[in-house]
Amino acid sequence: GRGGGRGGARGGGRGIGKPRGRGGVGRPGMKGGAKVIVEPHRHAGMFVARGKEDALVTRNLVPGESVYGEKRISVENVISDGGPDGASEIKEKIEYRVWNPFRSKIAAAVLGGIGDIHIKPGAKVLYLGAASGTTVSHVADVVGMEGAVYAVEFSHRSGRDLVNMAKKRPNVVPIIEDVRHP
Numbered sequence: 001g002r003g004g005g006r007g008g009a010r011g012g013g014r015g016i017g018k019p020r021g022r023g024g025v026g027r028p029g030m031k032g033g034a035k036v037i038v039e040p041h042r043h044a045g046m047f048v049a050r051g052k053e054d055a056l057v058t059r060n061l062v063p064g065e066s067v068y069g070e071k072r073i074s075v076e077n078v079i080s081d082g083g084p085d086g087a088s089e090i091k092e093k094i095e096y097r098v099w100n101p102f103r104s105k106i107a108a109a110v111l112g113g114i115g116d117i118h119i120k121p122g123a124k125v126l127y128l129g130a131a132s133g134t135t136v137s138h139v140a141d142v143v144g145m146e147g148a149v150y151a152v153e154f155s156h157r158s159g160r161d162l163v164n165m166a167k168k169r170p171n172v173v174p175i176i177e178d179v180r181h182p
Helices: 105-111 134-143 156-168
Strands: 037-040 046-050 055-059 072-080 089-098 124-128 148-153 172-176
Touching: 046 089, 055 105, 055 134, 089 134, 105 134, 124 134, 134 148, 134 156, 134 172, 148 156, 156 172
Parallel strands: 124 148, 148 172
Antiparallel strands: 037 046, 046 055, 055 089, 072 089
């Protein structure tokens, strides 16, 4: 049929609820200026951004860069050296990326309360079926620069996006091959 895949014809089939667009006018969410508190999640390397809506987030390895158009949240940390005057404070900006559970099974599992995912800072991860790298980019954020993500994808078309994402994230090794023929 037409419209390919889940959700029926082009643009339809989302069921009852708000229409999904590119955001903008009157759309709730985490916008700049909103008071957002980011606290650690029970899984190391993941965080929860608490604001108007809570969201699962990962610390962005490449601040200022969005991989697939996801929302980014900047939080300012004030570090004080304990001196008597306030002039000795250093402000650092930390950027987080919202991890959408509707685009990532790992994010959905974490929000669903999975026990242990064994993906933590410093881990080495073999990710089969990496596609264009949306989930891989968040896994790369979680494992950090001490870890590595070996992302395998068979499709050359998806692999192109994966390779472009990996150029900016040195801890991602894209492998565009068929796993059945090592």
